[in-house]
Amino acid sequence: MTTQADLGIDVDVRDAAAVAERRDDLLAAVRDHAGRIAYQLATLQGGDYGRETLSTPGGEWTVKHEAGELEFLLFSPNSGSDTYVISTKQPPEPDDLADALDDYAAFVAAWNDYVASLSGVLDGVSADFPEPATTDGVVAERDRVLDEIRDTCAVIAGEVYRYESDDYGTFTARVAGDRWELKYDEGAVSYLRIGGSGGLYLLSQYESPSAADVREYADRFRGFVEAYNEFVDGLEADLRRISV
Template sequence: MTTGLDSEIGGTEAAAERRDEVVAEVTEHAGRIARELARLQGGDYGQADFETEAGTWTLKYEAGDVQYLRFDGRGADVYVVSTQQPPDPDALATAMADYDAFVAAFNEHVRSLAGVLDDVNSDFPAIEPVDSVVAERERILGQMREATDAMARQLQRYEGGDYGTFSARVTDNGGSGGSRRGSSGSGGSRWELKWEDGRTSYLRVGGEGGIYLLSQYQPPSAHDLRAHAPNFPGFVAAFNEEIAAESESLEDVSL
């Protein structure tokens, strides 16, 4: 009984080698398209679709390299170039029959953009400088920081520690409403000065999630500063009232 196990098996080396040669050539050629596409789209990565009569080609690229080139045609969905695995030789042959049409579609896309910016007006209006606004903001914030640093030094001497906070509620007319340190008070906005080593860490209005008038990061907007700066004297007054009240209470202590 003959089983056929001795029959010669056909080799696939030639087909695989030719497939690899074609993929390498396409990768190099499509890589040039990818680099031109990246220049056109203005980024290091992206993808674009190109329609032909036989189907759709999708080119995805990153940092000038082809991530994949896919052909989606009638009855065929082939990754001609991929970082995963090479295509089947038959599927590759089907896609490559339409490759010239893909390149033609890309070229037509580029030609369609010729002159598209010719009528764009580049005579732009003058930009209003922000120098005066920034200078005034820095002047106001500088005066605030000078005052809060003075308060921080007094608090460090008074409390005998290296860091702490002072908070008070200040009404919109600048008056204080409950100046006890750390108290919530009633009415008005909550102002909080956090200090460390006799210097201002931050000055915040509105509690957690509020507006930082002074901080180690960025300054407030001009609108936020305009809204809260008029009430800053009320915060300083609340501090002075607090210190005066504490001093009077200490004077009543008999030893």
């Protein structure tokens, strides 16, 4: 059996476990300490994700959090490669960690200075705001106009349904260059749409249009009713006209 002596090797092999153990102890302490900074940063920024970069004489430190938990702590020295002191990947090399920790106290001091710079930033900011105006009157007027349009469309839908004898159908007309489409379901109004599939729903089973849209199209609705009456005039069936 060949031994170290036979090979002429008389060097002790150092045990790296002690170095790794010391590194892990240091990283655990940094993770706990920097984790408190990450939590404070999340509280300050108010978001689920965030980061802050702080300058020190030795370089720059970037702390990133996710939901208040430390995600990584990065040291970018003035010269040399970046070192992820804390990350979700493999731990740093002992030499790189030692260089970073030489500057870690400066990073904490930079953080404290950053927080101190924000102290009093909201002093003198008034929280006495003017009362916001209510939209009750505008909404009431919009709904009043829409109710009139809906009642008129109900008559048109019922008459076209009676004439066509189909459970589902539409009445369409072109008014001032726009395509108006009234869709009915067994005589009840499903929607009144202007402008095709991507157009404005003046009436629908979902949300109401804005007051500005109602104002724009309410007067044009008269032309839609007139188009319906012209449609009736061209039929032999006795459909009921609507007065405008």
